[in-house]
Amino acid sequence: MTIYERPAELLQNLIRFDTTNPPGNEAACIQYVDGLLHEAGFETTLLERTAGRPNVLARLKxxxxxxxxxxxxxxxxxxxVGQDWQHPPFSAEVIDDYIWGRGALDMKGGVAMMLAAFLRARAEGLSLSGDVIMCVVSDEEDGGDDGAKFLVEQHADLFEGVRYAIGEFGGFALYIDGKRFYPIQVSEKGVTWFTGTVRGPAGHASTPMPGGTMASLAKVLDRVCNQRLPIHITEPARLMFQAMAAGLDSPMKDQILGLLDPSQTDDILDEMGETGRMFNALLHNTASPTMLQASNKINVIPGEVSLRIDCRVLPGESPETAMREIQALAGDALQLKIDRSDAPPASIDMGLFDTLSDILREADPDGTPMPLLMPAATDGRFFARIGIQTYGFLPMNLTPDFDFWGTIHAANERIPVSAVDFGTRAVYEALRRFK
Ligand SMILES: [Zn+2]
Structure with a gap:
């Protein structure tokens, strides 16, 4: 059997390269992928912005x-680091039909599915309507500067004519109210990082300063952390919640549909508890203060405090709108400056969605495919800049007891061997059906 017939083993090999980012050290892993492509007869293109952090591309006609x-x-x-793993994160052991290791889900599992399907398409001479481009990148988890962002900014010609892409994040079984769904990512939020500054009189700590910088900061934080920015019902959120509601029974169905009525949205989110906290991010721009810098001396009351705010911007909205919203909420004490901004996709193209959801419906008649808006960022935001619509489609037929969200980026990340096979078949079907 060649490697494309053994996607689980391919995944084990990928996991065994420690590509922890930072610093990444992806070169050996990318060279392994490059070698597989060469063995199968592909010519490849290796591109790197930073030495030791390559990206590899190959094309099937x-x-x-x-x-x-x-x-x-x-x-x-x-x-x-600091995580308590039951099995070592880079040894890729198979235990009870799970492959254990960092990246099993995010997203070496997906890379194994795609590579296996791509290699199989060539080996079997699959007739394809269009070329298929396989692109394996570095640096997604730390901003993409050496990966997708670099390719899109410096080598956009390699993606000439591409309208649709398959990438993360989606395709895994998700259980809501006892029903099985398959979310397929169709859009995601953008990332804008701000520095906020609060100023006031400095002084000697022996003589307290009521109403000073620290007191102003406390007010700003209280507002920004505990209140919501305005509601925006975007197209991808609407499609997602409508599809979800269609697969549910009342009262959950009515609650989900109610989220799309702005006069009810926030009240329903409050009623939903933890689920509401997740959905909240899909219906608002959000602002999370994460870093603070104040006095550098214990006995000096600071005249200036700066805080960094991680803001996530809904698709179709602008960082400037989000900045105005945060400013209005925080009040005049806070001065905001944009440090970095990766805009969200401006629009969505659902043209490939039905093909992908048909594949999942046939593979699992009891599951309901639905569009997914991701609250977090993927490389999809970079490809969107050159007009490419990404579908997060790495199908995994997980069981209800499997804690998908609880193990991504956490300890004990693992994937069922059967889910790797399930996803590989589904990605291969996507290549076969793409017209
Ligand atoms: Zn990922």
């Missing part, structure tokens, strides 16, 4: 009756 389809995934992973 189609008839040319459809635009090229892009498959992309990242091989870097988030750190494991």
């Amino acid at each position: 189609g008839e040319g009756s459809a635009p090229p389809l892009l498959l992309y995934g990242h091989v870097d992973v988030v750190p494991t």
Whole structure:
């Protein structure tokens, strides 16, 4: 059996490269992928912005009756420090039919599915309507500067004509109110980082300063952390909640539909508890203060305090709008400055959605595919800049007891061997059906 027939083993090999980002160290892992592509007869293109952090691309020729389809995934992973793993995170042991290790879900599992499907398509001479481009990147987990962002900014010509891509994040079984769904990511939020500054009189700590900088900061934090920014019902959120509601029974169904009525949205989110906290991020721009800098001396009351705010911007909205919203909430004591901004996708193109959801419906007639708006960022936001619509489609037929969200970026990340096979078949079907 060749490697494409053994996607689980391919995944084990990928996990065994420690690509913790930072610093990434993706070179050996990318070279392994490059080697597999070469062995299968592909010519590859290796591109790097920073030495030791390459990205690799290969292309499988189609008839040319459809635009090229892009498959992309990242091989870097988030750190494991301070986490209590039951099995070592880079040894990729198979235990009770699970492959254990960092990246099993996010997203070396997905890279294994795509690579296996891509290699199989070539080996079996699958007739393709359009070219298929396989692109494996570095640096997704730490901003993408050496990965997708670099490729989109410096090598956009390699993606000429591509309209649709398959990437993360989605395709995994998700259980809501006892029903099984398959969310397929169709859009995501953008990332804007702010520095906020609060100023006031400085002084000697022996003589307290009521109403000073620290008191102003406390007011700002109280507002920004405990109140919501305005509601925005965006197109991807509407499609997502409508599809979800269609697969549910009352009263949950009515609650989900109620979220789309702005006069009820926030009240329903409050009623929903933890689920509401998740959905909140899909219906508002959000602002999370995460870092603070104040006095550098214990006995000096600071005249200036700065805080960094991680703001996530809904698709179709602008960082400037989000900034105005935060400013209005925080009040005049806070001065905001944008440090970095990766805009969200401006619009969505649902053209490939039905093909992908048909594949999942046939593979699992009891599951309901639905569009997913991601609250977090993926490389999809960079490809969106050059007009590419990403579908998060790495199908995994997980059981209800499997804690998907609880193990992503956390300890004990693992994936059922059967889910790797399930996803590989589904991605291969997508290549076969793409027109
Ligand atoms: Zn990822």
